[in-house]
Amino acid sequence: MAATVQVTFDAADPAALGTFWAELLGYVEQPPPDGYATWDDFLDEKGMPPERRDDGYAVVDPDGAGPRLFFQRVPEGKTAKNRVHLDVQVTAGRPRSEHAELCRSRAGELEALGARRLREFDEPVSGFWIVMVDPEGNEFCLV
Template sequence: MRSVANWQLRFRTEEYSKCPLPYGGWSEPAYRVVSAAIRSEDDMRCRLYSGPMASVRQIQVTFDCAEPERVARFWSQVLGYEHMGSACVDPSGAGPRLYFQRVPEGKVVKNRLHLDVRVGTGLVGDERVAALESECARLVALGAVRVRLLRADGVNESCLVMQDIEGNEFCLD
C-alpha cells in the first residue's frame, strides 16, 4: 500500500472498467481519478480507493438561484447529468451531485467559487481554443453567455469564461 495525502491506495489487477467507487458502484472514472493521483505506470491495471478518506464519501455542490429546476435542467444538459427536479446527478456516479436551491435575493457579486468544465484537457494552442469555441457554441444555444477568452499565459492554458442562465460564472477549461 502507498499513501497519497490521506488516501490509501491499493493496486489490483482487475479490469479498470470494474473499479469500485468509494461510495459504491463500479466505474472507469475511478481508475482515471486515482491514476491521476499516482503517476507510476506499472503492470497493475486498476488503482482502488481502499483506505479512510476522513468521513467524506460524497460531495454535493449547492447553488443559490431564483429558478432551481430551470438551472438544474441547464446544468444537466451541460454536463450530461440526469435531471432530477432541483438537482442533477452524474449517471456514472463519479462526479458530485449538483443541487439548486431557491433564494429570495438575486446574484449581486462575482462568484467566489466556480465550476471548470473540462473540455480541452490535453490540448494546447489553436487546437485547444477550437475545442473551447465549439463547446461554447453548444452552451450558448442552451442559454449560457460567453464572457471572454483568456489566452494561455505561460502558466495557464487558454480557457473561456462563461455565465450560466442566471449569471453564475464558470469556465470552459
C-alpha cells in the same frame, strides 16, 4: 475516509438552472428514491404541498463519479462575483493546439442554452480558457 461533496446553487428557477448544468456536464435529473415511480409520488407521501415542489432540483452524474448538484430556490438574485467557480474540462486528452477551438465550440452550444461568454484567456503556462456565466449569472470556466 474522504468526505463526499454536493455543490449547491441558489436559483430563481431551480429546474431550469439544473437542466442547463445537466446539459453542460452530461448529468441527468436525480431519479426518485427507490420504491417511487416519480418525484410526485414521493413528495405526495411526504406531504410536500404542490406549491413548494419547484423549490429544489437535483442532477447527478449518471456514472456516479461526479458530485451531486442541488439547485435551491431563493428569493434574491445574484449580486456579486462568485468566490468559487467550477472549471469544466472540455479539452481533456486533446492536443493544446485544439483547445481554443474546442472551448469556443462548446461555448457556442452553451450560449444557445442561455449562457454568456465573458472573456477568453490564452496564457503560456495555464493554457486557453473561456470565462462564462450560466443563465442566472454564476461564473464557470471552460478549459
